[in-house]
Amino acid sequence: MEMKAVVSSTGLMLLFAWLSPSQALYFHIGETEKKCFIEEIPDETMVIGRYRTQLWDKQAGSFLPSTPGLGMHVEIKDPDAKIILSRQYGSDGRFTFTSHTPGEHQICLHSNSTKMALFAGGKLRVHLDIQVGEHTNNYPEIAAKDKLTELQLRVRQLLDQVEQIQKEQNYQRYREERFRMTSESTNQRVLWWSIAQTFILIITGIWQMRHLKSFFEAKKLV
Amino acid sequence: MLAWFLLLCAPLMFGWIRASELTFELPDNAKQCFYEDITIGTKCTLEFQVVTGGHYDVDCRLEDPDGTVLYKEMKKQYDSFTFTASRNGTFKFCFSNEFSTFTHKTVYFDFQVGDDPPLFPNENRVTALTQMESACVSIHEALKSVIDYQTHFRLREAQGRSRAEDLNTRVAFWSIGEAFILLVVSISQVLLLRSFFSDKKTTTTRVGS
Numbered sequence: 001m002e003m004k005a006v007v008s009s010t011g012l013m014l015l016f017a018w019l020s021p022s023q024a025l026y027f028h029i030g031e032t033e034k035k036c037f038i039e040e041i042p043d044e045t046m047v048i049g050r051y052r053t054q055l056w057d058k059q060a061g062s063f064l065p066s067t068p069g070l071g072m073h074v075e076i077k078d079p080d081a082k083i084i085l086s087r088q089y090g091s092d093g094r095f096t097f098t099s100h101t102p103g104e105h106q107i108c109l110h111s112n113s114t115k116m117a118l119f120a121g122g123k124l125r126v127h128l129d130i131q132v133g134e135h136t137n138n139y140p141e142i143a144a145k146d147k148l149t150e151l152q153l154r155v156r157q158l159l160d161q162v163e164q165i166q167k168e169q170n171y172q173r174y175r176e177e178r179f180r181m182t183s184e185s186t187n188q189r190v191l192w193w194s195i196a197q198t199f200i201l202i203i204t205g206i207w208q209m210r211h212l213k214s215f216f217e218a219k220k221l222v
Numbered sequence: 223m224l225a226w227f228l229l230l231c232a233p234l235m236f237g238w239i240r241a242s243e244l245t246f247e248l249p250d251n252a253k254q255c256f257y258e259d260i261t262i263g264t265k266c267t268l269e270f271q272v273v274t275g276g277h278y279d280v281d282c283r284l285e286d287p288d289g290t291v292l293y294k295e296m297k298k299q300y301d302s303f304t305f306t307a308s309r310n311g312t313f314k315f316c317f318s319n320e321f322s323t324f325t326h327k328t329v330y331f332d333f334q335v336g337d338d339p340p341l342f343p344n345e346n347r348v349t350a351l352t353q354m355e356s357a358c359v360s361i362h363e364a365l366k367s368v369i370d371y372q373t374h375f376r377l378r379e380a381q382g383r384s385r386a387e388d389l390n391t392r393v394a395f396w397s398i399g400e401a402f403i404l405l406v407v408s409i410s411q412v413l414l415l416r417s418f419f420s421d422k423k424t425t426t427t428r429v430g431s
Contacts, residue, residue, distance in 0.1 A: 025242040025333060027256050038245040038328065040376065129242060154358035161365040168372050172379070179383045186390040193397035200401055204408040211412055219419055 026127040034110040042171035043102045056123040079103025134160040243332040255316040260307040267334045269302040274384045276325030281318040287311025
């Protein structure tokens, strides 16, 4: 009796597992079009991205459920424009990285399938889901691993959230410092260039008058 | 054992309740659309903010599966829109930068579908939450809104910083440019005046005599 329940629930679970990626947000991209997403994150933050691709079938007039042989190239750049991940994945992929420098990380996806015949329709549907920081934690898994009670799990979740807030605040302090430095540099530049330009103006004015005076004197006009 | 099994698998059943937040670049004269399949009766929220670019505005449009426009705003900097799905199907929302000729924009959006999945889905929960648990729940909700505000603050700061850096570069270039133009103009003035008087080689009449 219990066996039957386990089998049926497994079936149900697999059904939902299959359905769940298709329920993510999706968009369309062209053949060799590159789509980039920016994630501004503090350091030591984990990012998990999952995608699923579907190819437009011209004959059927709809998107195929899955196309083997279709690949997506994922490229991730850190704030210093250094590539930290550059890999080719299949039609369904999962990529993960942890940031080591705070700042804007760029996640770029493009398909570079060699089988050009596949792109008869030229449209590719990409389901994408990017989770950052504490959203990457799988709480039921953590509960099972560390054998936590419900209350302990809730507190663990709160701790993770607070840690994320703390990291973000710390990063905010660093960004505000950069902002302040930029503003002060602008202030300095405006000040010095104003003085320099006034000086240049006066000097050129004096030079002009003296030059013209000597010129007219030479021409015996004055 | 079965209960544990269901407990571990339950989150997979809640796969369609999710929040997607993305920041992407919208080139000039471009339009980017996103689609999501939503079931009827789900409460959804779409929030967007323009981070960098031009006048920090973008057109946004949200359509339901029938094509009815639920939300349409032109040249908006930031907005938040909540709606309940009136029918099953694919909802589409688009961001357009077609009115801009050369500035590309960075747009952040957060599309929340449904509520968060329960942390510890307990199918046969008979008792209400204890005080500790409900305190944890309210702290969790408060922290979620703190994180949300923090995100918006971060975006505004990014916007301010991008403007400041733009200003800094512009001040540098224009100062150098202006100094150069000043020198060029003053020298040309003198040369031009000299050229007026150089032609009259024979006449050396005194001016103002």
